Amino acid sequence: MSILIDEQTRLCVAGMTGREGSFHTLNNRSYGTNVVAGVTPGKGGAELEGIPVFNSWDEAVAATSPNTAMIFVPPRFAADAILEAASAGVELVIAITEGIPAHDELRVYNVLKRDHPGTRLIGPNCPGILSPGKANVGIIPASFFKPGNVGVVSRSGTLTYQIGSEIAQAGLGNSSIVGIGGDPVPGSSFVDILELFQADEQTELIVLSGEIGGSAEEEAAAYIAESVTKPVIAYIAGFTAPEGKTMGHAGAIVSGSAGTAAAKAQALEAGGVLVARTPTAVAELAPKLLQAAVSSSSH
Amino acid sequence: MDLLEYQGKQLFARHGLNVSPGHVATTVDEAVQAAADAGYPVVVKAQVLIGGRGKAGGVKLAANEDEVRTHASNILGMDIRGHTVHTLWIEHASDIASEYYASVLLDRSASAPLVIFSVEGGVEIEEVAHNSPDKLVRRHVDALDGLSHAEALAIATEGQADEDVREGVAAALKALYETWVAEDASLVEINPLIVTPERQVKALDAKVTLDDNALFRHPDNQGLSDTANEDPIEHHAHEQGLQYVKLDGDIGILGNGAGLVMSTLDVVAQAGGAPANFLDAGGGSDAAKITQAVEVILSNPAVKAVLFNIFGGITRCDEVARGLITAFEQIKPQLPFVVRLDGTNDVAGRALLADAKLPNVHAAHTMNQAAEMVVALAAGLPVPGTDDASVGS
Incomplete structure (x- = not known):
C-alpha cells in the first residue's frame, strides 16, 4: 500500500505542453507513472511523445479516464484548471503551480468543498506526491527514494527532498512522500494526510516537516495527540529566520500563537511528537522509533 | 505588499468607505499647501510601515500654518523604529465621539475570510483580545457568498456598536470586505474606525496588505509600496x-x-x-x-x-x-x-x-x-x- 498514488494512477496533466510541464511529465512517465493524457486549450489533437493532448478536461476524461490530475499551468489560469478537472470528475488533483493569488486559492478550496466534495486537492505550490516504486506525480527527484515504511508529509518541496534523502541514506524507504505546499490555503492539510498515513498498512512511521507561519503544525499536534497511534517525528524549519511578512495584529490573534518555530515545536512535543532539530537528526531518530514501534507491537 | 496609510485610504475610498480628504506632502512647503487645501485644523501624519507612529511623535495636530511648519519639519526625516519618514499625509482633523476597530483577513486555519469588529478601538487589538475578549466579535464569512448586509448588521449589533450608527458600521464593514476582495488584499484593518459627533462612521487609519501574487490583475496597485524605506x-x-x-x-x-x-x-x-x-x-x-x-x-x-x-x-x-x-x-x-x-x-x-x-x-x-x-x-x-x-x- 501507499497513499494517494500507486500503480492504479492514471494521470492527466494540465500544462503538459509547456517547457516545465513537458519535462516533468516525461520524468513522471519514465518513472513508471501511467500518463494517459494532457490538457492544453487550443492544442487538442497534438501529442507529447505519444501522450494525447485534449482541449478540455471533459474531452480528456471521456477519452482516457484519468483518476489523477496534475496542474502545471501558469498561476493566473491555475484556479480554473483545478476546478475544470474536478468538474470533469477527477478525484485527485495535484497542483504544482507556484504563485496563485490567495483569493483564487480560497475560491477553489470553497468551491471544491461545496460542489465537488469527492475531489481531493493537494497543493498548490507543492512538489507533488511520490510513492516509491509505484508512481511519481510532480517534481520530486525520485531517484533518491526507495520503497519502505516511512510516510513523509511536508509544507516545503526542497526540504521534503532533503529529509527524504537523509532517511534513504539511513537505510529506510518511504511508503509515500506528500508535499502539501506552503501557500495560505492548501487544498489538503497536515491533518488530512496524517489521517491517510494512519490508515495505511505500509506506513509504520510518519515524518512531518513544517515551517514557520500559520497554525497548521499546531493543528497537526492536536490531531496526532488524539488520533494517531503510529510514531511521528517532526521537523520545523525557521528557528533562525527573521520574522517574515506578518499578517499584522489581527493575524496574530487568529493563529492563536506567534507562528514561530519554537511555538510549533512546543505544541508538537506537547502532543507527544519527537521534534528533530535538523533534517539529519530526523534520519537518526527514524530507525530507533521504528524499532521501538515494532517491538512494542510484538508484545 | 504593505501599503502606507494614505495608499490604503485611497483603496478604501474607491470602495465607498468614508475617509477624510487630504494630501500627500514630501516637503514642508507642500505640507503647508496641503493643509490649506484640507482646511484647518489638520493632522500631520508620518507615512511609514511601522506601528507606534503616535507614540514616536509622528502624528501631530496643527491649528495653523506655523504649527504645520513646525510639525512637518520635525516629522520629515524622523526615524520611527528604523523607518525614515519621507512622506506626510495631511488631512482635515476629525472630531471623535467613539473609536471602534474593524478588520478583514484570511483565516488560514479555517480557509475562510474572517471579520473582526470591536467597539474598543484606538488601542492595540491584542490588548482588547487579552483584556476584554467579550468586546471582540469574530465572524467567519462564506468566501463564495461574501458578506451580506444582514451579517454585517449582526456583527455591529453583537459588538454593541451604538444603536444609531449600526447601519453605518454595517455599511463600513461591507465596504471593507469589498476592498479586501476586490483589491486581492490579505489584510485590511481600520484602527480606529471612528464615529464623529455628527454620527458619521469613518476610517481614521488604514492598514492594508496586498497579495503580491495577484498584482498582475491590479495594474493601479503595482506602483504602491514604500520603496524609499526598502x-x-x-x-x-x-x-x-x-x-x-x-x-x-x-x-x-x-x-x-x-x-x-x-x-x-x-x-x-x-x-x-x-x-x-x-x-x-x-x-x-x-x-x-x-x-x-x-x-x-x-x-x-x-x-x-x-x-x-x-x-x-x-x-x-x-x-x-x-x-x-x-x-x-x-x-x-x-x-x-x-x-x-x-x-x-x-x-x-x-x-x-x-x-x-x-x-x-x-x-x-x-x-x-x-x-x-x-x-x-x-x-x-x-x-x-x-x-x-x-x-x-
Missing part, C-alpha cells in the same frame, strides 16, 4: 524575482525553496555561523537567475563566505552550475564558496563545476558538511573533513 539590496533582489532578506551575519546563503533555505539558516547557526541573508532563488531557476543571485549576495560587504545549498526538483543542478560559472566569469568573486548540489541533473551539475575548476569553490556532500565547511571558511579556519580546497567528488 533596503537597496533587497529592492534590487526583488526586481530580479529573488526572495532575499538581509540578515546580520557574514555567511551568504543561496538555496532553492523557502523551507530548505530556512533549514539551511538553522543548520548554519547550529554549526556556529551567522547567516548574512536569506535567499530563495525559487523553483526552476535558470543560469541567469543564479548569476544575479550571486551578485545580490556579494553586494553585501559583510559576506565572508557563501553557501549554495541546492536540492533540485524543478530546479536543475546543471543550470545552477552554469549560473555559478558565469557569475565567476563576470564578477570574479574573491570569497570562498561551498556548493552542495543534489537532485535533478546533479551529476551533470557537479561535473560542470569540476571541469570549470573555479577558484576557492568547495564541494560538499551533505547539508551538515556544507554548513560546517562554510562556517570554518568564514572564520578563516581550515576546511574540516576535506583533503583539498578544490571541487572534488
Whole structure:
C-alpha cells in the first residue's frame, strides 16, 4: 500500500505542453507513472511523445479516464484548471503551480468543498506526491527514494527532498512522500494526510516537516495527540529566520500563537511528537522509533 | 505588499468607505499647501510601515500654518523604529465621539475570510483580545457568498456598536470586505474606525496588505509600496524575482525553496555561523537567475563566505552550475564558496563545476558538511573533513 498514488494512477496533466510541464511529465512517465493524457486549450489533437493532448478536461476524461490530475499551468489560469478537472470528475488533483493569488486559492478550496466534495486537492505550490516504486506525480527527484515504511508529509518541496534523502541514506524507504505546499490555503492539510498515513498498512512511521507561519503544525499536534497511534517525528524549519511578512495584529490573534518555530515545536512535543532539530537528526531518530514501534507491537 | 496609510485610504475610498480628504506632502512647503487645501485644523501624519507612529511623535495636530511648519519639519526625516519618514499625509482633523476597530483577513486555519469588529478601538487589538475578549466579535464569512448586509448588521449589533450608527458600521464593514476582495488584499484593518459627533462612521487609519501574487490583475496597485524605506539590496533582489532578506551575519546563503533555505539558516547557526541573508532563488531557476543571485549576495560587504545549498526538483543542478560559472566569469568573486548540489541533473551539475575548476569553490556532500565547511571558511579556519580546497567528488 501507499497513499494517494500507486500503480492504479492514471494521470492527466494540465500544462503538459509547456517547457516545465513537458519535462516533468516525461520524468513522471519514465518513472513508471501511467500518463494517459494532457490538457492544453487550443492544442487538442497534438501529442507529447505519444501522450494525447485534449482541449478540455471533459474531452480528456471521456477519452482516457484519468483518476489523477496534475496542474502545471501558469498561476493566473491555475484556479480554473483545478476546478475544470474536478468538474470533469477527477478525484485527485495535484497542483504544482507556484504563485496563485490567495483569493483564487480560497475560491477553489470553497468551491471544491461545496460542489465537488469527492475531489481531493493537494497543493498548490507543492512538489507533488511520490510513492516509491509505484508512481511519481510532480517534481520530486525520485531517484533518491526507495520503497519502505516511512510516510513523509511536508509544507516545503526542497526540504521534503532533503529529509527524504537523509532517511534513504539511513537505510529506510518511504511508503509515500506528500508535499502539501506552503501557500495560505492548501487544498489538503497536515491533518488530512496524517489521517491517510494512519490508515495505511505500509506506513509504520510518519515524518512531518513544517515551517514557520500559520497554525497548521499546531493543528497537526492536536490531531496526532488524539488520533494517531503510529510514531511521528517532526521537523520545523525557521528557528533562525527573521520574522517574515506578518499578517499584522489581527493575524496574530487568529493563529492563536506567534507562528514561530519554537511555538510549533512546543505544541508538537506537547502532543507527544519527537521534534528533530535538523533534517539529519530526523534520519537518526527514524530507525530507533521504528524499532521501538515494532517491538512494542510484538508484545 | 504593505501599503502606507494614505495608499490604503485611497483603496478604501474607491470602495465607498468614508475617509477624510487630504494630501500627500514630501516637503514642508507642500505640507503647508496641503493643509490649506484640507482646511484647518489638520493632522500631520508620518507615512511609514511601522506601528507606534503616535507614540514616536509622528502624528501631530496643527491649528495653523506655523504649527504645520513646525510639525512637518520635525516629522520629515524622523526615524520611527528604523523607518525614515519621507512622506506626510495631511488631512482635515476629525472630531471623535467613539473609536471602534474593524478588520478583514484570511483565516488560514479555517480557509475562510474572517471579520473582526470591536467597539474598543484606538488601542492595540491584542490588548482588547487579552483584556476584554467579550468586546471582540469574530465572524467567519462564506468566501463564495461574501458578506451580506444582514451579517454585517449582526456583527455591529453583537459588538454593541451604538444603536444609531449600526447601519453605518454595517455599511463600513461591507465596504471593507469589498476592498479586501476586490483589491486581492490579505489584510485590511481600520484602527480606529471612528464615529464623529455628527454620527458619521469613518476610517481614521488604514492598514492594508496586498497579495503580491495577484498584482498582475491590479495594474493601479503595482506602483504602491514604500520603496524609499526598502533596503537597496533587497529592492534590487526583488526586481530580479529573488526572495532575499538581509540578515546580520557574514555567511551568504543561496538555496532553492523557502523551507530548505530556512533549514539551511538553522543548520548554519547550529554549526556556529551567522547567516548574512536569506535567499530563495525559487523553483526552476535558470543560469541567469543564479548569476544575479550571486551578485545580490556579494553586494553585501559583510559576506565572508557563501553557501549554495541546492536540492533540485524543478530546479536543475546543471543550470545552477552554469549560473555559478558565469557569475565567476563576470564578477570574479574573491570569497570562498561551498556548493552542495543534489537532485535533478546533479551529476551533470557537479561535473560542470569540476571541469570549470573555479577558484576557492568547495564541494560538499551533505547539508551538515556544507554548513560546517562554510562556517570554518568564514572564520578563516581550515576546511574540516576535506583533503583539498578544490571541487572534488
